[in-house]
Amino acid sequence: MNKLFENNYLFFPVMRKITALGLMVAALLSIMAAEALAHRVVLFAWIEGDTVFTQSKFPGGARVSEGGVSVLDETGREILSGKTDRQGEFSFPLTSLLQSPSALKIVLHAGMGHQASWELSREEVGQAMGVIPEEPVDVSPPDEARPESIAPQAVEGSARQETPSIANEADIRKIVEEAIDRKLSPIMDMLVSIREEMTVGLDDVVAGLGYIFGLTGLLAWLKARGKK
Amino acid sequence: MHISEGILSWQVLAGSGAIALAGTAVGIKTMDPEKVARTGILSATFFVASLIHIPLGPSSVHLILNGLVGVILGWSAFPAIFVALLLQAIMFQFGGLTTLGVNTLIMAIPAVSCCYVFRWLNRSAFLQVAAAFACGMLAIVISALLAAAALVFSEKNFQELAVMIIVAHVPVIILEGIVTGFAIAFLKKVKPALLL
Numbered sequence: 001m002n003k004l005f006e007n008n009y010l011f012f013p014v015m016r017k018i019t020a021l022g023l024m025v026a027a028l029l030s031i032m033a034a035e036a037l038a039h040r041v042v043l044f045a046w047i048e049g050d051t052v053f054t055q056s057k058f059p060g061g062a063r064v065s066e067g068g069v070s071v072l073d074e075t076g077r078e079i080l081s082g083k084t085d086r087q088g089e090f091s092f093p094l095t096s097l098l099q100s101p102s103a104l105k106i107v108l109h110a111g112m113g114h115q116a117s118w119e120l121s122r123e124e125v126g127q128a129m130g131v132i133p134e135e136p137v138d139v140s141p142p143d144e145a146r147p148e149s150i151a152p153q154a155v156e157g158s159a160r161q162e163t164p165s166i167a168n169e170a171d172i173r174k175i176v177e178e179a180i181d182r183k184l185s186p187i188m189d190m191l192v193s194i195r196e197e198m199t200v201g202l203d204d205v206v207a208g209l210g211y212i213f214g215l216t217g218l219l220a221w222l223k224a225r226g227k228k
Numbered sequence: 229m230h231i232s233e234g235i236l237s238w239q240v241l242a243g244s245g246a247i248a249l250a251g252t253a254v255g256i257k258t259m260d261p262e263k264v265a266r267t268g269i270l271s272a273t274f275f276v277a278s279l280i281h282i283p284l285g286p287s288s289v290h291l292i293l294n295g296l297v298g299v300i301l302g303w304s305a306f307p308a309i310f311v312a313l314l315l316q317a318i319m320f321q322f323g324g325l326t327t328l329g330v331n332t333l334i335m336a337i338p339a340v341s342c343c344y345v346f347r348w349l350n351r352s353a354f355l356q357v358a359a360a361f362a363c364g365m366l367a368i369v370i371s372a373l374l375a376a377a378a379l380v381f382s383e384k385n386f387q388e389l390a391v392m393i394i395v396a397h398v399p400v401i402i403l404e405g406i407v408t409g410f411a412i413a414f415l416k417k418v419k420p421a422l423l424l
Contacts, residue, residue, distance in 0.1 A: 041232075112393055113231035113379055204319040205279065209272050211315055216268025223261040 041067075043108040043116040044190055047128040050095050052120065056088040056108045063088030068109040074102045074122070084108070094129055101126030124186065229292070229375045229393070230316070230331055233324035237381060244378070245329025248310060251336060255306035263304060266422065270297045271308035274335075275315055278322065282403070289400050295367030296408045298339025299346045299360060300415075300422055305339035306332070330378050338370035356423075357413045364408025368401045369394060 041064055045054040056064035069090045071080040080097055084090045103122040109115055126132030259267060277291040298305045310332045316322040323331045342363040349359035376390035394401075415422050 107234075109235075112389075112396070113229065113235060113375060115232040115235050117234075205276065208275050208312075208315040208319045212268055212272045212275060212311060215311055216264060216271070219256070219259075219268075220261065220264040223259070223264055 041108060041110040041114045041116045043069075043106060043118050045104075045106050045118040045120060046186060046190055047094070047120065047124055050128060051091050051093050052104070052106075052128075053091045054084075054089065054106055054108075054118070056084050056090070056110065056116070058110075064108065064110045067111070070107050070109070071097075072105040072107065073098070076105075094125060098125070098129065101129055101131050229334055229371055229397075230313075230323035231327045231334070231375065231378060233326050236327065236330060236378060240378060240381060241326055241330060244333050248306070248329040248332040248336070251303075251306040251340075252310045252332070255303045255308075259304045259307070263301070267301055267304045267308050270301055270305075271312045273297070274309055275312035278316065279320075289403070291407065292335070292368060292371070292400065292404060293407070294335045294339045294371060295342045295364040295404055296360075296411055298336075298342040298367060299363050299408065299412065301339070302343040303340055305343070306336045309336045309339060334371050334374045334378065337374060338367040341370060342367045350423075353416070356416060357409050360412030361405045361409035365401045365405035367408075368397055368404050372397055 041056060041058055043054060043056045045052055047053075054069065056067050056069075058064065063086070064084055065086045065088060067084045067088070069082050069084060070078050071092065073079050080092055082090055082092070101122055102125060104120045104125060105117055106120070107115065107117045123132055274293055274297050277293040279290065281290050294305070294309065297308055301308055310328070313323060313328055313331050313335065314325075317325055317328060345366065346359050346363050349362070350356050372393040373390055376386055376393050379389060380386045412423065
């Protein structure tokens with residue numbers, strides 16, 4: 001088996017050696033941090049109440065501390081700039097910054113050629129500022145839908161004062177779930193995009209290698225044809 | 229050292245793109261038909277090398293291997309690196325399509341320089357391995373200087389920036405020297421024809 005690889009242009013044993021060696025050296029050098037070596041940075045931003053929170057990371061989870069952040073409005077004008085803290089976080093209030101809702105583009109400058117951005121839509125910003133009404137949750141009174149389930153409870157409630165006369169447990173659960181879903185949906189979107197941003201899939205690697213070998217074959221063919 | 233999109237001015241991007249294309253054309257034109265296969269293999273090595281992350285403190289570093297690519301390929305390092313970076317940009321969003329030219333130059337110019345250094349030092353068996361070790365390290369240093377030069381228009385102070393990038397890459401510089409040295413020593417034993 002080894003013989004076969006050794007006579008081949010593909011030097012797998014070298015790769016094995018390299019990996020072992022790399023790990024050894026990594027252990028020796030483990031004191032040194034080198035965040036700037038990441039291929040790229042990722043910035044994500046979300047709104048909570050009136051405040052925009054941002055977090056900046058290198059793939060692998062290292063935070064971008066002291067990274068420059070600038071906030072641009074719809075017209076591309078910089079309306080705010082600042083620096084991330086040691087946790088890679090940077091936050092700013094919306095209402096004091098903007099008179100009217102605008103889509104925001106938040107750009108992170110992590111230095112050494114690394115830059116990332118995140119956009120917040122006009123709707124998101126408007127909703128947070130209370131200018132654009134939030135899309136209403138479907139809170140149609142449950143007693144309309146199922147009057148028979150509510151009626152006995154209401155009667156019971158008026159008889160005994162300490163029991164509040166509200167819908168049954170299932171209905172409360174439904175309302176709460178809807179509200180939570182609405183609050184969480186931007187966060188879920190964010191998680192999805194973070195996953196997409198941060199991971200390099202094995203299929204991408206294989207596809208890339210396939211392209212390289214395909215191009216090599218193409219070039220070899222062209223060269224061979226040119227020789228004749 | 230993949231420069232992200234949206235940082236450099238279009239003049240820098242267009243200029244470096246033109247030079248990178250010219251270098252790639254030279255690399256393809258001068259490529260020996262027998263050397264096509266090895267160019268592809270080293271392109272693949274370079275493409276994958278940056279995915280090998282080695283945990284280092286709170287973060288991680290990755291191999292670049294442009295020194296190794298250059299020592300073996302010479303001018304063919306240009307097309308090899310160009311294709312690998314193009315695919316990294318498309319598949320992994322490392323760097324970007326507009327910065328492909330400048331990123332190619334940052335990686336390929338040191339590679340080609342290393343080839344000349346290696347040939348110049350390539351006199352005895354010991355020197356060959358020492359030269360490979362030196363080339364592995366030198367390639368990253370030159371890359372860092374080129375990256376600093378490309379960024380100087382947007383981040384001002386060249387000297388400060390160059391020092392900062394080099395210092396951040398010290399672990400990689402050492403790692404690349406060792407890896408390149410061992411790889412060349414191994415190839416010399418197994419496939420000396422690759423090194424000519």
